[in-house]
Amino acid sequence: MKNMNSYFNKEQLDLLSSINIKFSNEQDYSDDMLLDIHDIITNNYTDVGFDKEGMPTSLAPIYEKIIDIFYDKFDI
DSSP: OOOGGGGSOHHHHHHHHHTTOOOOSSSOOOHHHHHHHHHHHHHHHHHHSBOTTSOBOTTHHHHHHHHHHHHHHHOO
């Protein structure tokens, strides 16, 4: 999969960058690579997407949109 940045908006790309995920539009990402990235995203989502009381943080909707893109566009 190429041109990965085009699937995400600036807010989503900024969040991904904050967890050290930086896509290259030139790189061809394999399914295995995308699965590994998805794992990183979902692990971070569970760590910072909810507060101590289990309520969603302001980052939760951004993570959810990113996870939806992985499901809708990459079948992950």
